[in-house]
Amino acid sequence: MKELVSILDGNTFLVSDRRGDIEPSLDFPTGLFTFDTRFLSAWLLLLDGQRLSALSIDDAESYRTRYFLVPGEPTHFLDTKVSVIRSRAIGGGFDEELTVLNHSGQEATFTVRVEMAADFGDLFEIKDPQRKKGHHTVKVEANALRLAYRREAFHRETVIRSSEPSEIDKTGMTFPIRIGPHGEWTTRLTVSTIIYGARGEDARTQLPLGGSRTTAAIQAEHAEFVAKAPKLGCDCEPLAGAYRRSLSDLAALRYESISLGVRLMAAGLPWFMTLFGRDSIITSLQVLPFLPELIPPTLTMLAGLQGVRLDDFRDEEPGKILHELRYGEAAGFEEQPHSPYYGAVDSTPLFVILLDEYERWTGDAQLVKRLEFAARAALTWIDTYGDLLGTGYLWYQTRNPRNGLENQCWKDSWDAISYSDGRLPSFPRATCETQGYAYDAKLRGARLARQVWNDPQYAERLEREAAELKERFNRDFWLPEKEYYALALDADGRPVDALSSNIGHLLWSGIVDESRAPRVAEQLLNPRLFSGWGVRTLADDQGRYNPIGYHVGTVWPFDNSIIAWGLWKYGFRAEAGRICEAMLAASRYFDGRLPEAFAGYERDLTEYPVQYPTACSPQAWSAGTPLLLLRVMLGLEPQGEHLIIDPYVPPGMGRVELLDIPGRWGRVDALGRSRTREDESSQ
Template sequence: MRARQVHILEGSTFVVSDPAGDIDARPDEPAGLFYRDMRHLSRWQVRLNGRELEALSGDAIEYDEALFFLVSPTGSPYRNSSVVLIRRRHVGDGMQEHLQLDNHGTGPLRAEISLLFAADFADIFEIKDHLAKVGRFYHRLEQDRVVLGYERADLRRETTIEAPGAFFTESSLAYRVELQPGETWRTDIEISVATEHLRPVPKLSHQPNIPGTLDGWLAAAPRLETDWQDLHRVYRRSLVDLAALRFFPETVPNSSLPAAGLPWFMALFGRDSLLASYQALPFAPELCRTTLRALAAQQAAEFDDFRDAEPGKILHELRHGELTHFAERPHSPYYGSADSTPLFLVVLDEYERWTGDRATVRELEPAARAAMTWIEEHGDLDGDGYLEYRTRNPRTGLVNQCWKDSWNSIVHPDGTLAAGPPAVCEIQGYAYDARRRTARLAREVWRDPAWGMHLDADADALAQRFHRDFWLDDIGCYAFALDGAKAPVPTLTSNVGHLLWSGIVPDTAAERVVAHLTGDRLFSGWGIRTLASGQLAYNPVEYHNGTVWPHDTALVAAGLARYGYREQASRLAVATLEAARYFDDRLPEVFVGYDRHVTRMPVEYPTACSPQAWATGTPLLLLRVLLGLDPTPERLLSKPHLVAPIGSLALRGIPGRWGRDEVQGTP
């Protein structure tokens, strides 16, 4: 079983340690203090008189703070320690550590408290791919501090450890302490980080990366009232995690958007940030505005094979580490996503529907037109009217560029990989929805009714063509994809639920699709499996071929509700929310796809990100599904459909174009 880790984060800075607060990272392990995609501390271990301490408890107490209670081991279960060390840690553009040593013994205490440190300055991709460093390390011992550094050509990173009163060596600092019975000793250590261009000042406790406080962020969100107490905890956890994942994009000053997830994806991701912002629209609409503007500012304007860039394309990922700095990885930014571009248009329209912020939508009209041009031209590789993908960079580009972007995700039922370039079903749904939504904006905001009429006609044609080419009457569902030869890939997957969310499914086919989604092969009892059981390709612990992803399930639930299957949607929502209780009220990125009646609890996936943006946003989207929220120009509509264990549910102070509104419902 994987050892428990404690992680705290704030924006692009995060710390992963063991339950004692210690860090001793292996080269391939994402533990340490990270800033802007590189590790600034790979070792940070406390010792008392040269010995390790035992952890009584250690955990995050807020998203950016952790508390660890340590004792000196006695070597016997019959003798208790009288020496306690308390570590309080805060992260925010660096790290602060407060140490408190208590002498609860009857005699004086003489002790040496030491901290062992190192910084390997590993790039996050070097950790994932087990790569060695090629630059030069250096260090400087100064008064009350040490500077650890790394440089390679014009790239430089530094970690400064400042500890007044400590004795420093190149790899440790130490305090000599004398305490009488009942006395306490305290000190503060500040760890700052720097790049060749940035030297941020470490932030104080609960001084977030955007104006305001955590309490202010929580107070601005709608107030939840329900008799289901588990939902109260899950809701607060989601709001706190969204606050933690926020960071400032350089292109949109004084505004925040969500990073994708800890530990691997603390960066701007097109698909992830768009979907998380969509989920959070009724709760924190400013995230959506910033995401749209930041992605528009980085929209591709030319062809670049190395970065999979094409004019009008919305980015997949933006990184700031060493490998992207030296063009050894194409993520600065990288455009290897076929769905970020249509999703940009979907979310742009949804943002206007909720907020009425037409000024932003007008500002983004050029980006929207460029995105639609990409859908109509560059995204359609062979001119058949579908979006396909094939990386322009076969050495380091992504093979699969849908949301299931692992190498083996596009498979036939027997596990055989589908030949590319594939046209994955849900991306066609996104493209359909993007046309419908952009047509509305063209008519109502950009005053271009002719373009709106053209887009609606294209959407009609796509829907008819899609049903003709993707529908498999023998199984009563849509193909997962068309392969490179335009043959259907008949694997039954969760992707068909996204088609309901986008609205491309004709009413005459919806019932059979819903039957698959709510049947035992796809529905695990906790959520929707990415790939249905009963197929040779199914593996409940394979990343995209049998696991359950909360965000995927939430989009399916929203699709069920869109087509009027409210009872099924609500039961699916409740099942997923119930899973959060087993993960400390926080839905992880993904969990194992075993049946609920077999495991009795959702099974942890070994490398799941947590918190992760669209998993964090999942409870918010599920609340929208349960309450049947639908914005109109005049007011917020609501048609609640509640199922057990929810007896009552209300949201008060929902922000939108109408100001603040409230909704409530009972079964």
């Protein structure tokens, strides 16, 4: 796959090659996208009929990029007489300033051509190409090219204008130009995207930000976002760089919901620029100690879209929290069930966990009271529709065999859940980490019932059910001969015995018996699972292990952040520190931006983390990973009206200082210093 460059601002993002060009691609979506529709599918720059090559790219900011280009192939002996600068910025649509520079002492003539097209492809269609059922039109106007697509009430439009005169045809714009000695020529191309609503106007005009913003407005908002976060001072440059990049990416990933007009966190570029239940909740847990104001819109939106009926097409059930919300043509015409889709077994207990963690951190009891009905409905779902077989566990099996997800846990690819020999179990399935989430949700629901909802009887019931679940789980999922927890149970209640990273989530939830926790920690840091760059999704001696398999051997940063948190909760501070060190070391090779996943090769084998070819980047829960690792290293834990600070900074990291940590206590500072090797050996 060619190296790609992206710019984004919430609802809108653009993916191009290193020249800034957009060409249709089946293996990775290039183009200009907003609300799940591609508004530009071709954007090719030609100079005198030639494609250009990149000398350098300035992409330090998420919402604007500059490309420095020359004709032909650049070499060390290149002495070109002309070069081109493409400066682009995004904000609803996008603007591109083209500058052609004549480096010779003679007047020169050139023909600049930009090929343009819009297929208005839905993201689902780009993954799985299908014939469009609507009607495309292309209209050449006096100073604009207007590309449109209509299918009944679904109406989208792309309008392209230039600041300089051009020859416009149905496939682009041509500029015959003349430049004096050592002179330059510039034009600004403006691409506007229009999402027509029922009243014939852009539906985004009703949003608080109006759907389109200037570069200055985006820059100011990003700066304000970063300024609100605690200030980090540290001796570890990878940590400092990852923290800066995470805040920048989280700012860029916020988007406005058309339906409710609130700011939410998109899951990741390019495939997941929308609200996800699981991803949004886990990202919220990661960023809560830093930017708690991001959490209420997410909780409120998820509660507002909570399932209320049985709908096989959408995998919807009463009380269930959604998996994914889409705005494109496929969802609008119910060719895909994502309007919204509820095919996730874990988002519902995670919703209760986030609600409790938010109140523990902020003291915002009003939101907990407002969402009491939603939380109770979620807890009820766990014991009813979630328990498909009536065995006291959370199971999943799609109601929609045609369009639904087979695996509805976080490892949702088709081959992610397997026996140790590689066989796939039957459905329904009950994955281990989901039982941990259910256990934690019941305990947290009990705390809210007792302290906020004034219902001690409900609290006692939930606590009793949690204790019974923990006992049952440790009986049925533990594999005594292997000394780890099974990945899942199959439809007959037999253990699916693969060794996976999921056991680290069990530590985070607290469902692991204290006597077994040391062995779980050992398994996680054993070379079978731990690559040196992080914990693999699947151990390297399992039947389906593949170091570049999506969920069967890669390393996922978010997964490792949850595992580190779980190790910390059980007192395995040094082990948690090893994961923190590995993740931060890996971040250096990604310019501070941890991707969705990277290959599970041994650290000694590759000496650097190998990229996974189609990983989302930036991705919200990967951007949130350095923040959660900071919480783990500084030992931050709310307790009543106070914040407990109990640092354990891994050896070699030096000083870590986090100032102005927000919460119900106001704002406090935390300081930790890494222990020396002598300190470690004396423990």
